[in-house]
Amino acid sequence: NAGVMQNPRHLVRRRGQEARLRCSPMKGHSHVYWYRQLPEEGLKFMVYLQKENIIDESGMPKERFSAEFPKEGPSILRIQQVVRGDSAAYFCASSLQRGSTDTQYFGPGTRLTVL
């Protein structure tokens, strides 16, 4: 049973470009969470999605960031007009049930570097 998959593993963008990060949850999991880890810091919650619905985006910056989890395909975290401060590791996690009652399993992350 494959774990959580994320791609790309490394992504380099120039300021002003768009970054699209993909996350495929574990088989059978319909709950997806995105976290961001800035250099030398702990992971911070960004958004919680369930198939086709955004449940909680309280940790997402108000501008330039968006997330989706369509009926078919992976969850996408999209960052428009990237700035240097967006450079970080972005981790996706999934759970079988709602995370507060079930374990979240994490992917390997996407390391975004903004030049």
Place this chain on the structure above:
Amino acid sequence: DAKTTQPPSMDCAEGRAANLPCNHSTISGNEYVYWYRQIHSQGPQYIIHGLKNNETNEMASLIITEDRKSSTLILPHATLRDTAVYYCISDNDYKLSFGAGTTVTVRA
């Protein structure tokens, strides 16, 4: 902000047991204690979790005090590959709060 307190670092000899403490004095009745670890820059790896009773799996044991205000993660036979940052999280929310964790260095 994390609701747990962990020592910033600890060393452990290879082959010996590693005992990682965690204080969660404000834990409420329905909050679980979760342990994850992050090896180098990889994604956090789930280790174990518990509510009231002690738990054991193939990776580790979790000992929770009777008043639930603290717990200890035990790695029975540490190997060099156990070198990582270990996070103790007490939560009943899907927004996992990762603090600074304990940097564990296993030495040969």
